[in-house]
Amino acid sequence: MLHNLFIGELADRLSKRQISSAELTRHFLGRIERLNPALNAMITLTAEQALADAAAADARLGRGERGPLLGIPLIHKDIFCTAGVKTSCGSRMLDNFVSPYDAHVVARLKAAGSVMLGKSNMDEFAMGSSNETSYYGPVKNPWDVSKVPGGSSGGSAAATAARLTSFATGTDTGGSIRQPAALTGVVGLKPTYGRVSRYGMVAFASSLDQAGVFARSAGDAAAVLQVMAGFDPRDSTSVDVVVPDYTQALGQPLRGMKIGLLREFFEGLEPRNAALLEDALNIYTGLGAETREVSLPHLPLSVPTYYVVAPAECSSNLSRFDGVRYGHRCDNPKDLMDLYKRSRGEGFGAEVKRRIMTGTYVLSAGYFDAYYLKAQKARRLITDEFRSAFEKVDLVIGPTTPTPAFDIGAKMDDPVLMYLNDIYTIGANLAGLPGVSVPCGFVDGLPMGLQLIGPHFAEAKLLNAAHQYQQATDWHMHAPRGYE
Amino acid sequence: MRELLRILSTNPMSLTRQDVEKIAHLARLSITEQEMPVYVHSLSSIVNFVDELSRVDTKGVLPMAHPLDGQHQRLRADLVSESDNHEKYQQNAPAVTAGLYVVPRVIE
16 A cells, blocks of 8 residues: 555655656545544644645656655644644644744755645644643544554654654654654654754754654655755754765664663663563674663753753743734733733643743742753763763664553643653753664554664764664564554 | 652642742743642642752853854854845734734833
């Protein structure tokens, strides 16, 4: 079936004119219509525009043009601005917001000829680890609809796993690509901070936010990153570093590669999670890689560090939502203060308000040094330890999540328990490192992911290590029942 | 990692209702009567949790604001790079008159 083909296979058929982009687009739109009601993975469908874009892609193909994503359907996380299309960020605040322009990522993928099917559901303003904080309701995990898909990019993850699209975009501030990818059994890549432009991506925590990709294989992720990555002067932290040929790099043998086992990640790991990682390590040594233990003693501080830094940046970024220029405005404000407070109080959900208040507190007079500056210092300790580790090893490996997908509603009453879901993913964000989650087996019939983290700009090495693993295993070939 | 879970069980209230009211005012957020106790509780547990940082020795460590340390802010030529799109942008505004955003009267 078309929806099970990888991007390379689809591009091959499109280029040989065995299928058309219109046919492919109709196929995926049909699946969304039939299968999405049970998942709630989508906020907006852009079927009409998709068919027009598919026809345009077919015309380009007809003129002999070729490209790895030309005519291939995708879904954007609803955090990316899309000209003329609603960009809600999963919030009541932006329920009425129509983007006046395209995000850099959206413009790049459009220019490459990929076809947007619609925009995916997400935790409100990307704040959440379960996709339960969305104004549009929770997303369900296609492996078991009583479970969460992870978050915050839960809609993109669920849609990719359910084969409602060839691939999807996401953003990762503390694990929001890798964690849902692990919990839904797909590949999730968070590139190096600065590798992909943040222009037109609604800001949550600007020193941590990074755009990335959900796909069903490392090879597919490489093809998509190729288009997304690159310098953009409109993002002041975009880095002008040459973009290598990621697909070309997929053929490198792993012989002699040094993979570091993060001691702090393996300590106290649930036995079945540990067993899956053990199997993965055997695959890697079989492929010629060497493994050795590395220790990052300050890594366990990642979560408290993050939950100071991210809310602080969030409180400052979200101050732009004032009920004046765009977004929700309360009815009959009695004065300007009332307008600000009620527009924000009504427009934001509980978790977003909690994070804004946490950030306001840690930045307020008397607490700034004790919390915010202290966290920035802890951030440097963690980053320095990663740097030393990468003097000894090429990549580090560990789990992506402590457990498989949990029940919807299970952790909503305890924010700190929810925050600990990100325990293995946050370190890479604090240090700005690229990370990828790759399906590595099942616990209780639910998918689990292994995580590889590399030095800055080592995406090619990461994707190749993930690709080699997928050549030796078939975990990424499993589809949830009912979505095959 | 177990250490972190241990902290969760030691949970005295570190913030009072008055604290949360002050924070909400600074953040320009209206909080309803029903929501208030929930925020007092959950913000207290978050503050307790991040208090763990106070035990770390950070003497002589420079605060890190940006993940790619050593990167400096780029400058660009001082030329006009944006065109006037205010009509387009104001289509998203809740209230506009004659190209101006409308808010409740500020000066009596």
